[in-house]
Structures are given as C-alpha cells and as structure tokens.
Amino acid sequence: MKSLILRVATRYLAALLLIFSLYLLLRGHNEPGGGFIGGLVGATAFVLHAIACGTAEARAALRVQPQTIAVTGLAVALVAGLVPAFSGDAFLTGEWLFLFAEDGGKGIPLSTPLMFDTGVYLVVLGAILTLVLAMEEEI
Amino acid sequence: MSWILVTPLLVPFATAIAAFLLRHRPAGAWISVAGSAAALAASIVLLTAVLQQGVVAGQMGGWPAPFGITLVADRLSAVMVVITAITGLAVALYATAEVTERMRYLGFHALFQVLLAGVTGAFLTGDIFNLYVWFEVMLISSFGLLILGGRPAQIDGGIKYVTINLISTIFFLSATGLLYGMTGSLNMADLSQLIPRVENQGLITVVAMMFMVAFGIKAAVFPLFFWLPASYHTPAFSVSAVFAGLLTKVGVYALIRVFTLIFDHDTGYTHTVLLWVACLTMVTGVLGAAAQMDFRKILSFHIISQIGYMILGLALLTPLALAGAVFYLVHHIIVKANLFLVAGVAERLTGSTALGRIGGLYTHAPLLALLFLIPAFSLAGFPPLSGFWAKYVLVKASLDIEHWIAAAVALAVGLLTIFSMTKIWGEAFWPPHPDGVEPKLSRLTRAERWRLLTPIAALATMTVIIGLFPQPFITFAEGAAAQLLDKTAYVDAVLGAQE
Amino acid sequence: METLLSLTIGLLIAAAVYLMLARNVLRFLFGMLLLSNAVNLLIFTAGRLTFGVPSFVPEGAKLPPEDAANALPQALVLTAIVIGFGLFAFALVLVFRAYTSLGTLESAKMRVAEPEEEKA
Structure with missing residues (x-):
C-alpha cells in the first residue's frame, strides 16, 4: 500500500506496539496479559509494517524466518519445562530465582513460568507472521 | 515417577525442533529417525514400569489431582505408546527415501514428529480437556502433512478432512464443557467417581453420546467415516501409513477409555x-x-x-x-x-x-x-x-x-x-x-x-x-x-x- | 442471565448450522467460526455464572476473594479460543489454496480426489 501517512505513522506505531507487547508479556504473571496476547500485539507491529512497506521489508526487519522464531519459542518453552528436573520436581513445576533479593523483598524475580511465557510469545509471534506474510504474498 | 511418563512426549517434541532447524540438510531426516529410536526406548522403559508396578500416574507441574493435569499409563496406554513409537520409527526410516528435498524444507519431519507427540500425548493423558488439546496438536500437524506438496488432489482431500474434523472438535469441546458443568471436574479418574452421583443420569447419557459422535468421527465409524476414503489416498505414502496406522486408532482408544472408565452407567x-x-x-x-x-x-x-x-x-x-x-x-x-x-x-x-x-x-x-x-x-x-x-x-x-x-x-x-x-x-x-x-x-x-x-x-x-x-x-x-x-x-x- | 445466554447460544448455533449447510466452503467456514463461539459461550455458561470479582489473588493474600468467579471455565474458554483461532487461520489458508488450485469454492464440484465414475 503506497500511503506516505501510513508509512510514517507505522515507524512510530510499530515501535510502540513492540514495547507494549513486551509490557504485556512481563506483567502477565499476576495481572491480565501474558505471552499469547503479547505475541499477538507484537505480530501486529510486523503485520502493520508489511502492509505499509511490503512483505519483503517486513521480512528484512524480522531478520530471521518467522517459522524459526516459532520453533525457537517451542524450544524455550520446552526447556522451561525441563528446568525442574534439576531440583527433582515434576515436569513444568514453577521454579523461582530471586536475584539481589534483600530480606523481605523479592529483588528481581526470575521464574520458569516467565520463561515458558516467553516461549509462548515467540511461538505466537512466529506462527502468526508465518501465516499472515504467506497469505499477503499470495494475494 | 512423573518423568518416565513425560519422556516419551518430550523426545518427539525435541526431535521436531532439531529436525526443523536442520531442514536444509539431509541430516534433518536422520534426526527424525534417531529421535524416533529414542522415543521407542523411552516408551519401552514406560511399558516395563507399568508391567512391574501396575498403573503409573504423575502430576504435571506438581499440582495435585484432580486439579492439575495428570499423565497416567495403564497397560493399554503403555502398549499404545510403544506401538506408536514402533510405527514412528518404521515410517521415519521409510520417509528418508520417500520425502523430497522440497518437502523436507517445508518441515515434513518436524510435523511428523509433532504428530507422534500428539498421538502419544492422547494415549497418556488422564484429563479430558488435556485429551482435547492433544487431539488438536495431532490435528494441526496432520493438516500440514496431508497437504504438504500441494497437489490439487491433496487440497481437495484436505478440505474434506479438515472440515469434518473441525466438527468433531466442536462436539468434543461442547461435551467436555457440559460434563464439567454437571460434575465440576475434568480429571477422568475423578469423573468416574463423580458420575454415579449426578442426579440427572439421562443428561449424562446425552453427553456420552456426544463423546461417541466426536470420537466416532475421529475413529471413522459408520456413518461418520466419509472423510477417510476421501483423503487418505492423496498424501505421500509415509503420511498415509502413519495416518492409517495411528490416527483413527486414537479415536478408538478414546472411545475405549471413555466408555470403560467414565460412561459405564x-x-x-x-x-x-x-x-x-x-x-x-x-x-x-x-x-x-x-x-x-x-x-x-x-x-x-x-x-x-x-x-x-x-x-x-x-x-x-x-x-x-x-x-x-x-x-x-x-x-x-x-x-x-x-x-x-x-x-x-x-x-x-x-x-x-x-x-x-x-x-x-x-x-x-x-x-x-x-x-x-x-x-x-x-x-x-x-x-x-x-x-x-x-x-x-x-x-x-x-x-x-x-x-x-x-x-x-x-x-x-x-x-x-x-x-x-x-x-x-x-x-x-x-x-x-x-x-x-x-x-x-x-x-x-x-x-x-x-x-x-x-x-x-x-x-x-x-x-x-x-x-x-x-x-x-x-x-x-x-x-x-x-x-x-x-x-x-x-x-x-x-x-x-x-x- | 443463564436463560439469556442459553438463548444466545441457541441462536448462534442455528445461524451456524444454516451457514454450514451451504455448498460454498467459505460459508461453511464462517458457520464453523460462529459454532465455535457458541461452544465457548456454552462452556462459560456451564461453568456457572457469578456476578463477582475476577479471580485474582489480591496483594498479600493467599486466597482469592470469597465471591470470586471460577477461573477454570475461563481457562478452558481461553484455550479453546486460541486453538480455534489457529484452526480457523489454517482452514482459511486452505480454502484460499483450494480456490486457486481447484478454481471453485463449491464443495460439490471438488472431485479431484474422488473423480466421478466414468459411465460405461
């Protein structure tokens, strides 16, 4: 689509959407949000880019093939499920690591649910972009 | 205990990832063979455990039953998992000679392994909603495998296969929802305990028939089988073989499981x-x-x-x-x-x-x-x-x-x-x-x-x-x-x- | 509220069945979409409706508030939506491919895999 307005707006909107998608991903543990919705919003940014500037540029902006992103996400989620093996817990048990935690506080809480969610984010991002870009190119 | 239940599932998933990342090279096909061999080993370990200890069960994520997702293997589940792995290994080897470079690049081996994971998951789960999820894993990958290559006959068969299976999915889902509404549980073992206590037994029979239709479509029983001869002869032979061997049998397994464990009222x-x-x-x-x-x-x-x-x-x-x-x-x-x-x-x-x-x-x-x-x-x-x-x-x-x-x-x-x-x-x-x-x-x-x-x-x-x-x-x-x-x-x- | 939702579900299913009886595959697909939404509503209704609080555990507490909604049907619906979304996207691409490679959306004219018998 050749629209100057859309192209200029996309430059800002895409960046905003990507940041918002990360925000949604990170707040997802205790509040509405999470990997799925974050991945959807993230995919929207690239879809918008593809509509404004063409799929070739969107693919270039992605740098890697969307399928690879999805499969990497699957791998991340799988590893998150495997982590509890080291502490003898069941598959997919949530394991927590509180970085720099002082007494009473939680510091920076890192956990396998967050890692799993990141995997979901990547799977959704990759899968949606695979479909949408393929459709866009065919039509 | 739970890890011997999980490995037969994890191996095909990990293999799928590796096979996808190596899809540019012939090695991608051999990864699939090696992964299938590993899955066979894992499933034999599971079968031996079941033979020695009786029914083996484990809770995912450490959430206790009936709240968390249960994986459970009795003799039927365990032997089905082993047979899945045997078929998987045979077809993976066969596919190294049949699958073209183009199909490999499009992710044949990854889809194939995800299909095996879906089938294995359906055999092992002890939770009716989780069974639905495994059915979907299986479905999505089978859709991909069926139309991979894109000949018109495949697309034609694919349309029929996809539409009928979507209907089956809907039946399954609504039956699950109604069953949950009546009993408040999704764990199959728990359901078998709760069903006799439901007042309206007629409604239970209705839900049972909905499950029969849903699984009947998957198993291709009379009069719900028309999608099968419309689609199974169109894809690659490796795909036909694994579909013919395993997919309909998952429907039969689900019927056996549900109509012995839950609906025997x-x-x-x-x-x-x-x-x-x-x-x-x-x-x-x-x-x-x-x-x-x-x-x-x-x-x-x-x-x-x-x-x-x-x-x-x-x-x-x-x-x-x-x-x-x-x-x-x-x-x-x-x-x-x-x-x-x-x-x-x-x-x-x-x-x-x-x-x-x-x-x-x-x-x-x-x-x-x-x-x-x-x-x-x-x-x-x-x-x-x-x-x-x-x-x-x-x-x-x-x-x-x-x-x-x-x-x-x-x-x-x-x-x-x-x-x-x-x-x-x-x-x-x-x-x-x-x-x-x-x-x-x-x-x-x-x-x-x-x-x-x-x-x-x-x-x-x-x-x-x-x-x-x-x-x-x-x-x-x-x-x-x-x-x-x-x-x-x-x-x-x-x-x-x-x- | 249950009555209203039940009626809505019935209406959605009726519309879906009407659409799915069409020979056009695309119409069938839209019927499918309606049907899966109807089923999502069904699960939600079957899981009991409560005019309550979202089932989040407040800061500092160990349990959700007493009148909180049941989170499980919501989780089921969410999963079903996600899966339904994926299936629908796939089916849409498939129908598009069918249109380009078979040249028709009429299900009765799709006879490549099962050609009509030649009359002797």
Whole structure:
C-alpha cells in the first residue's frame, strides 16, 4: 500500500506496539496479559509494517524466518519445562530465582513460568507472521 | 515417577525442533529417525514400569489431582505408546527415501514428529480437556502433512478432512464443557467417581453420546467415516501409513477409555448403540473396499471395516472381548501401516496405484510380493498370522455371550477382506504390467531399497512373530482388559498420586 | 442471565448450522467460526455464572476473594479460543489454496480426489 501517512505513522506505531507487547508479556504473571496476547500485539507491529512497506521489508526487519522464531519459542518453552528436573520436581513445576533479593523483598524475580511465557510469545509471534506474510504474498 | 511418563512426549517434541532447524540438510531426516529410536526406548522403559508396578500416574507441574493435569499409563496406554513409537520409527526410516528435498524444507519431519507427540500425548493423558488439546496438536500437524506438496488432489482431500474434523472438535469441546458443568471436574479418574452421583443420569447419557459422535468421527465409524476414503489416498505414502496406522486408532482408544472408565452407567443403551455401529462399520467398510479399483483406496476402506472389529470388542464389554479389542488395535496398527508402505514401493516400481494400470510385481519383485502377502493375509485373518488370533478372540468372545449376529458379521467380513486382498494380488502382482514395464526392485538405488524395505520387513516380521507366539500377547491383552474393567487400580493411581 | 445466554447460544448455533449447510466452503467456514463461539459461550455458561470479582489473588493474600468467579471455565474458554483461532487461520489458508488450485469454492464440484465414475 503506497500511503506516505501510513508509512510514517507505522515507524512510530510499530515501535510502540513492540514495547507494549513486551509490557504485556512481563506483567502477565499476576495481572491480565501474558505471552499469547503479547505475541499477538507484537505480530501486529510486523503485520502493520508489511502492509505499509511490503512483505519483503517486513521480512528484512524480522531478520530471521518467522517459522524459526516459532520453533525457537517451542524450544524455550520446552526447556522451561525441563528446568525442574534439576531440583527433582515434576515436569513444568514453577521454579523461582530471586536475584539481589534483600530480606523481605523479592529483588528481581526470575521464574520458569516467565520463561515458558516467553516461549509462548515467540511461538505466537512466529506462527502468526508465518501465516499472515504467506497469505499477503499470495494475494 | 512423573518423568518416565513425560519422556516419551518430550523426545518427539525435541526431535521436531532439531529436525526443523536442520531442514536444509539431509541430516534433518536422520534426526527424525534417531529421535524416533529414542522415543521407542523411552516408551519401552514406560511399558516395563507399568508391567512391574501396575498403573503409573504423575502430576504435571506438581499440582495435585484432580486439579492439575495428570499423565497416567495403564497397560493399554503403555502398549499404545510403544506401538506408536514402533510405527514412528518404521515410517521415519521409510520417509528418508520417500520425502523430497522440497518437502523436507517445508518441515515434513518436524510435523511428523509433532504428530507422534500428539498421538502419544492422547494415549497418556488422564484429563479430558488435556485429551482435547492433544487431539488438536495431532490435528494441526496432520493438516500440514496431508497437504504438504500441494497437489490439487491433496487440497481437495484436505478440505474434506479438515472440515469434518473441525466438527468433531466442536462436539468434543461442547461435551467436555457440559460434563464439567454437571460434575465440576475434568480429571477422568475423578469423573468416574463423580458420575454415579449426578442426579440427572439421562443428561449424562446425552453427553456420552456426544463423546461417541466426536470420537466416532475421529475413529471413522459408520456413518461418520466419509472423510477417510476421501483423503487418505492423496498424501505421500509415509503420511498415509502413519495416518492409517495411528490416527483413527486414537479415536478408538478414546472411545475405549471413555466408555470403560467414565460412561459405564447405562451400558444397556450406550454399548448397544456401539454394537450396531460396530457391525455396520465392518460391513460398509468391506463393501466399500470391494467396489474400489485403487490400491490405496481399497486399503483406506479396509481401515474402516477393521475399526468395526475393535469397536465390537468394546461394545461386548466382556473381559475376553476387551482383550480382543486391545490385541486387535496392536495387530492392526502394524499391519495397516505396513500395507500402505508396500503400496508406496509398488507405486514406485510400477508408476501408479490404479489397479488397472499396474502389474507384474510377482514375476519381477517376488520379495515385495512376499512382503505384501504377510500383512494382507494377516489383515484377512489367515492362520498363523496375527490377524487370525485377533479375529479368533473377538469371535470367541461374541459366541461366549451368544451374540450370533456379531460373530456372523465378523466372520463374513473376514471372507470379504480376503476377496479384496486377492483383488489387489490378482491385479497388481499376478498379471504382467499392461505397458510392458518390468517392475524390478533393482530399479531403486541400493540406498533406497534398504530404507524402503527394512521397515516393511521389520513390521512383517512382527506380524509373523505375533502370529506364531500369540500367548504372551493375549495374556498381556487380558491383563489390559482386566485393568479397564476394574477401575480401582486406575483411580487409586491417579487420585493417590500426590507427588 | 443463564436463560439469556442459553438463548444466545441457541441462536448462534442455528445461524451456524444454516451457514454450514451451504455448498460454498467459505460459508461453511464462517458457520464453523460462529459454532465455535457458541461452544465457548456454552462452556462459560456451564461453568456457572457469578456476578463477582475476577479471580485474582489480591496483594498479600493467599486466597482469592470469597465471591470470586471460577477461573477454570475461563481457562478452558481461553484455550479453546486460541486453538480455534489457529484452526480457523489454517482452514482459511486452505480454502484460499483450494480456490486457486481447484478454481471453485463449491464443495460439490471438488472431485479431484474422488473423480466421478466414468459411465460405461
């Protein structure tokens, strides 16, 4: 689509959407949000880019093939499920690591649910972009 | 404890990831073979554990039953997981010779492994909603495999396959929702305890019938089977083989599981319906096959008639009949996948699967002819092959409870099966090729011969072994049937498994 | 409220069945979409409706508030939506491919895999 307005707006909107998608991903543990919705919003940014500037540029902006992103996400989620093996817990048990935690506080809480969610984010991002870009190119 | 349940699932997923990342290279295909071998090892570990300790259950994420997701393996689940891995390994090896570079690049091996993971997950889960999720994993990957390559016939078959399966999904989902509304639980062991306490037993029967329709579509029983002969003959032969061997059997497994564990409150109604469905499935399937003139279409219709036998075992619901159903499942997966693999080699040698246009296989490729005869005779029920014992047990079970019609149908359908197997023999193997082609095995390169024929020979050997030494397998099936009929071991294992 | 939702579900299913009886595959697909939404509503309704609080555990507390909604049907619906979304996207691409490679959307005219018998 050749629209100057859309192209200029996309430059800002895409960046905003990507940041918002990360925000949604990170707040997802205790509040509405999470990997799925974050991945959807993230995919929207690239879809918008593809509509404004063409799929070739969107693919270039992605740098890697969307399928690879999805499969990497699957791998991340799988590893998150495997982590509890080291502490003898069941598959997919949530394991927590509180970085720099002082007494009473939680510091920076890192956990396998967050890692799993990141995997979901990547799977959704990759899968949606695979479909949408393929459709866009065919039509 | 829970890890031996999880590994048969994790291995195919990890293999899928590796195979996808290596899809540019031939190594991607071999990763798939190696992964399948590892999955086989993991599933044998699981089977041994089940044989030694009885039902094995584990809670995912450490959430106790009935709240968390349960994985559970009794004898039936464990043996199905092993048979899935065996089929997976055979077809993965076969696929190294069949799958083109283009298909590999599009992710054939990754999809194939995800399909195996989905099937394994469906066999292992102890949670009805989780079963739905595994069905979807299976569906999505099977959609991909079915249309990979993109020939118009594949797209055509794909449309029918996808639409009917979507409807089945919807039935499954709404039945699950209603069941949850009535009982407040999704854990299958917990459900089997809660169902007798529901006041409105009529509503339970309604939900049971919805499950029957949902799984009946997956299992391709009468009158819900039309998608199967419309699509199974279109994709690559490796795909046909794994679909024919495993996918419909997941539907049968789900029927057996649900109608022994959860819905046994009104067997007079539900299992009578199942009985008629089973008889009609056998008859229509075999008659459909008799009308076809294409190697793969005949085999597709035979899947349907064979499904009828398994459902018959479930419908009669005696220990012997259920044992027969379990035995039949195992025997059928091996035989059916093998026949499709043979059809693939036959097509390579002769150039078609239309029976009128091929021939000469017996004269020029006697080894292939022998490898066809073993599963074909087994399918028809010739002694001393595995199919004979499978049919024998089921017929005996129906005679034991004096159900003459079922026994008569089972025997008659066996005869008609021989008819269509001899049709394949009489058209594809016996007469000379109409175009004068000499379908010699030497037309394949040495590597191709090795990769195509090893899986076929291995599966045929298993058929013969089961046929010659049936007793350990029948004893095992009887043990599995006993576990299905006496629910306490299963329920205790799940609701007691608080890791 | 249950009555209203039940009626809505019935209406959605009726519309879906009407659409799915069409020969046009695309219409069938839209019917499918309606049907899956109806089923999502069904699960939600079957899981009991409460005019309550979202089932989040407040800061500092160990349990959700007493009148909190049941989170499980919501989780089921969410999963079903996600899966339904994936299936629908796939089916849409498939129908598009069918249109380009078979040249028709009429299900009755799709006879490549099962050609009509030649009349002798």
